Amino acid sequence: MNYPNVVITKCNDYVNEEVYRTIKSSVDLLGGIGAFVKKGERILLKPNLLSANPPEAAITTHPAVVGAVIRLVQEAGAVPLVGDSPGIGSAVKVSQKCGIAAVAKDLGAEVINLSTSVEVENPSGKTFKRLEIAKESMEVDGIINLPKLKTHTQMFLTLGVKNMFGCVVGARKPQWHMAAGSDSYAFARMLIDTYLFLKPRLTIVDGIVGLEGDGPGSGGDPRQIGLLFASSDCIAMDRVVTEVLGGKANDLPTTKVAEEDDIGETDIYRINILGENIDDVRISDFKFPPLVGIEFKLPLSLHSYLRNPLTARPIINNKECTLCNICVDICPPNIMTKTDRINIDYDKCIRCFCCLEMCPEGAISVKDGWLKRIISSL
Structure with a gap:
């Protein structure tokens, strides 16, 4: 049986060339950028652009990470586009504040707004048979997912699976929160169905400096972690990141739902971990948020x-x-x-x-x- 591969690499700061070399070595362990991108393709790079904050706030994906992936995609002969749909404001405006717009401009990449919501049929969805997705995210040839490693007060952590919720247009996000109500597991199932529908080809988690405590916004605290994670399988990768941070598998609602619904691989012993030895990079004092979004089942x-x-x-x-x-x-x-x-x-x-x-x-x-x-x- 072929188990999914997840790469862990150390990277201590956001020096552009160091980040580029580290990300390239990670992707090389997965078969090289040519395994994910072909010449002439239009590739959406999907960072976390939650809100207009400077890079040092650790709320958005760092521009050095985005810049490194832009370069890799260009070296493969493809055309990178950087896009997201923030909860407030546009990707173009948020990217200016967080430094990504300047990097994209320097490298000749366009920043686009994921702003046109369309209903799509999702017959293979486990729970949600109809989704609302940004049209722009479906008009590209492929997606590279670039989440920021952060805590999340409703979903425990926001990693690979959760980051794809950014392909739901910002103005439509409240509707999906209302559809799930106060049940975090229902919301997790929507996130997984969205992830599987869009299926990014590659995901690279920016964990050089993460966010702990009451994330994913300004209530969290930046935390030096010094790690990057890469995989073509977000469910396996999210499981590995949770393990490294000292969390339990079922703490992450998307992992618990994936295990219950037999989606992907959630058994840490059935995931091939490449690069660093996981025991050498474990963190013992990462500050998780309280598990607050899952209610007791009451009569x-x-x-x-x-x-x-x-x-x-x-x-x-x-x-x-x-x-x-x-x-x-x-x-x-x-x-x-x-x-x-x-x-x-x-x-x-x-x-x-x-x-x-x-x-x-x-x-x-x-x-x-x-x-x-x-x-x-x-």
């Missing part, structure tokens, strides 16, 4: 009484909040309002934590319900 008669005490919720730090209204505008169920402060209707909150994700000030954090805190301490 209907008790749900309204125990939902808030048993679940975590977003809370506003009014001293740091600037009342910019971004969280109110982005909230999928529209249960946030602005007066002299931001108010949240917790009875209707679906715990998607989009507000925390998009807050530019890091003024939103996570607080466990009182009963959840007691149970967690037992």
Whole structure:
């Protein structure tokens, strides 16, 4: 049986040539860039462009990583395009702030907005038989996925599978959060169906500096990790990254769902790890977010009484909040309002934590319900 390959390589900083050499050596272990890109093809490079932040914030894929992959694609005789669909703003504007636009311009690559939403049939989907995908992501010959290694308050980590959610147009993302509701496993199944539909040819995770704590936005803390990961199989690769960081397989909802639905390989012992020995790169003190997006299964008669005490919720730090209204505008169920402060209707909150994700000030954090805190301490 052929097990999936995942490459782990060390890279300590974002010096352009060092990043290029490291990524090239990683891809060479997988068969070389020619195994993924052919001459004349148009290849979408899909970084994480969550929001307009500088590279040192570790919220977006670093421009040195994007630049290295642009060069590899060009060396293969293909045409690289850099694109995403941020939750707020356009890929073009966000890429200017995070340094990717300048790198793309220097290398002669175009940055495009994934902005045209189309409905597509997904007959092979395990759960979602119809998806809404950016048309631009389907008009290329192939995709190279470039996620940033970050924590995620709803999905535990945002890695290869989750990064493909950026191919859903930003304005349509709230609809999919609402479709899944407060069930993180339902949302994970949508993410996996989207990933399998688009099936990037290659994924390279920027883990040179990652984000820990209350990610994936300004609430998280940059963390030096010094690693890059590469694979053609996101499910296997996400499992390896979780293992390196010290997480458990089922902590990551997409991994748990993939195992339950027999999609891909989630057994760490059935994944070929190339490059560094995994035992030499394990991290013992990485700060994960609390598992806040998965509710206890309650009888209907008790749900309204125990939902808030048993679940975590977003809370506003009014001293740091600037009342910019971004969280109110982005909230999928529209249960946030602005007066002299931001108010949240917790009875209707679906715990998607989009507000925390998009807050530019890091003024939103996570607080466990009182009963959840007691149970967690037992």
